[in-house]
Amino acid sequence: MPxxxxxRAHARGRAGRTGGAEGRGFLAKAAAVTAGLTAxxxxxxxxxxxxxxxxxxxxxxxxxxxVAWTVPEFASTLLIxxxxxxxxxxAFARALARRAGGLPGDPVRALVRGTLPRLTLAVGVVAALLxxxxxxxxxxxxxxxxxxGLAIDCTRLTGTCVLSFALVGYCSAAxxxxxxxxxxxxxxxxxxxxxxxxILVLREPWGVRSAAAGVAVGGVLMxxxxxxxxxxxxxxxxVPARQPEPPAPPSTGEGRILVLGxxxxxxxFSLARQSQTLIERFLASPLPAGAISHLNYxxxxxxxxxxLSLMLCTVSFPVVARALAAGETEAAxxxxxxxxxxxxxxxxxxxxxxxxxxxxxxxxxxxRGEFVRSDTVATAAVMRxxxxxxxxxxxxxxxxxxxxxxxxxxxxxxAAMAAGLATTAAAGVPGAHYWGxxxxxxxxxxxxxxTAVLLLRGAHRQSVPIRADxxxxxxxxxxxxxxxxxxxxxxxxxxxxPAALAVAVAGLAVVAVFLIFIxxxxxxxxxxxxxxxxxxxTPHARRxxxxxxxxxxxxxxxxxxxxxxVPLDHGxx
Numbered sequence: 001m002p003x004x005x006x007x008r009a010h011a012r013g014r015a016g017r018t019g020g021a022e023g024r025g026f027l028a029k030a031a032a033v034t035a036g037l038t039a040x041x042x043x044x045x046x047x048x049x050x051x052x053x054x055x056x057x058x059x060x061x062x063x064x065x066x067v068a069w070t071v072p073e074f075a076s077t078l079l080i081x082x083x084x085x086x087x088x089x090x091a092f093a094r095a096l097a098r099r100a101g102g103l104p105g106d107p108v109r110a111l112v113r114g115t116l117p118r119l120t121l122a123v124g125v126v127a128a129l130l131x132x133x134x135x136x137x138x139x140x141x142x143x144x145x146x147x148x149g150l151a152i153d154c155t156r157l158t159g160t161c162v163l164s165f166a167l168v169g170y171c172s173a174a175x176x177x178x179x180x181x182x183x184x185x186x187x188x189x190x191x192x193x194x195x196x197x198x199i200l201v202l203r204e205p206w207g208v209r210s211a212a213a214g215v216a217v218g219g220v221l222m223x224x225x226x227x228x229x230x231x232x233x234x235x236x237x238x239v240p241a242r243q244p245e246p247p248a249p250p251s252t253g254e255g256r257i258l259v260l261g262x263x264x265x266x267x268x269f270s271l272a273r274q275s276q277t278l279i280e281r282f283l284a285s286p287l288p289a290g291a292i293s294h295l296n297y298x299x300x301x302x303x304x305x306x307x308l309s310l311m312l313c314t315v316s317f318p319v320v321a322r323a324l325a326a327g328e329t330e331a332a333x334x335x336x337x338x339x340x341x342x343x344x345x346x347x348x349x350x351x352x353x354x355x356x357x358x359x360x361x362x363x364x365x366x367x368r369g370e371f372v373r374s375d376t377v378a379t380a381a382v383m384r385x386x387x388x389x390x391x392x393x394x395x396x397x398x399x400x401x402x403x404x405x406x407x408x409x410x411x412x413x414x415a416a417m418a419a420g421l422a423t424t425a426a427a428g429v430p431g432a433h434y435w436g437x438x439x440x441x442x443x444x445x446x447x448x449x450x451t452a453v454l455l456l457r458g459a460h461r462q463s464v465p466i467r468a469d470x471x472x473x474x475x476x477x478x479x480x481x482x483x484x485x486x487x488x489x490x491x492x493x494x495x496x497x498p499a500a501l502a503v504a505v506a507g508l509a510v511v512a513v514f515l516i517f518i519x520x521x522x523x524x525x526x527x528x529x530x531x532x533x534x535x536x537x538t539p540h541a542r543r544x545x546x547x548x549x550x551x552x553x554x555x556x557x558x559x560x561x562x563x564x565x566v567p568l569d570h571g572x573x
Contacts, residue, residue: 057370305350356489389445
């Protein structure tokens with residue numbers, strides 16, 4: 001078995017060193033499969049929301065469930081998407097680099113043994129406390145809710161996801177650090193499939209509680225689709241045979257990822273970011289029944305362009321972390337700047353389409369069953385305002401990886417997020433009073449935009465010294481192109497009768513006008529083609545795949561290509 005594992009490692013190393021057309025063909029195929037799974041997960045998320053809207057509408061019952069859904073939304077951000085990844089991906093990257101250096105034992109397995117049991121115990125206790133404190137949680141989150149008892153029952157069901165989501169985030173971070181992106185790409189397929197199946201089976205006896213039970217089921221399924229791959233990865237990797245003299249004592253440095261001084265900045269940032277949802281639910285609970293539901297449906301649809309735009313940045317995070325670990329700061333900077341511009345293009349095209357055709361999108365997706373025309377009008381108005389903050393949401397999600405890719409305890413992102421959160425709260429109180437759910441959405445967009453500007457201005461002083469002024473100019477020009485494209489899409493959406501055709505034509509018009517503006521505008525930002533960006537490779541990526549000794553490592557030069565030996569993937573749902 002060790003000999004077979006060694007042959008597999010040698011084959012992987014030989015493939016990584018060649019970097020020829022065959023390797024790029026594999027990457028293109030892997031990227032297509034991963035992007036397809038991400039699209040399936042997003043579509044299942046839409047189906048899930050359509051089932052919620054059709055069966056339960058946008059009233060007091062749905063509001064009660066959505067208050068309980070705050071727990072998995074919060075846990076997902078903290079344990080899957082942000083904090084867990086920002087802490088563990090650099091830790092696994094360093095362990096892999098030490099393994100390649102020929103240290104005794106296996107630093108990766110030592111990291112798992114030192115962190116996973118403690119993490120499981122800690123989050124298990126937290127999950128139990130959340131279940132027990134469900135009445136207090138509901139009273140705090142939504143004091144004006146008309147049916148708190150239903151929300152308490154749902155919260156006790158969704159509170160169990162804290163443990164499962166922590167295990168999901170751990171597996172995802174470890175697999176991505178190893179360059180394995182296919183299993184993490186399936187987690188939201190499993191999650192949404194679990195919710196949908198549970199609703200269909202238990203809707204009659206349990207009502208909206210079936211959706212809360214589906215969250216618990218979906219969390220377990222997310223663990224099951226990743227755990228076998230991680231176990232195989234840990235078992236198949238050969239342990240370096242070289243033993244230095246005298247033998248070095250076993251390293252315990254990686255255990256520091258659980259020390260408060262290191263994880264506190266990441267956790268503080270993630271908590272502040274997700275607290276925007278808490279503010280929304282708190283401000284919307286005294287509003288007429290259905291306000292929380294309109295905010296939720298609008299947000300879920302409006303954020304889809306952001307999810308797609310962050311796929312590339314999710315994959316690039318371990319690539320950038322490995323580059324910084326190898327001292328390749330310039331390669332990391334070029335990678336990050338390219339990804340930020342590509343993400344901005346994707347999110348602005350999506351945001352323009354959402355703003356232009358919001359009523360037709362909501363009509364097409366949700367207007368059936370208990371979801372009536374008045375719900376469509378209210379949700380579309382909120383969706384358009386939400387979309388104004390999508391560029392800020394994407395920039396925050398992408399830029400924070402620059403701050404945490406070196407695994408150093410940086411407090412600036414948390415401070416910037418706190419400033420944005422304070423802006424959301426300050427603007428949300430009068431916004432909710434005068435404009436209801438639309439005012440809450442406007443406060444959200446304003447707050448996240450403030451955070452994005454602060455992160456962009458401070459990025460040049462951090463681990464990845466991106467050129468903030470040049471990047472900001474490019475983003476401004478892309479936003480101008482998005483404004484013109486929005487106008488063209490709006491004209492198409494109001495001129496066509498059938499909703500499906502109107503949305504399709506509006507989307508095509510947005511893409512066409514956006515590309516024409518970029519092609520014709522003076523000093524348009526240089527946007528590298530996505531296939532080329534996805535297939536490029538860096539020396540540090542090749543070294544990671546081949547796992548050679550440090551003597552074989554070669555420094556990166558200015559002309560070295562930027563990218564990573566990984567397929568595209570998704571980190572949100």
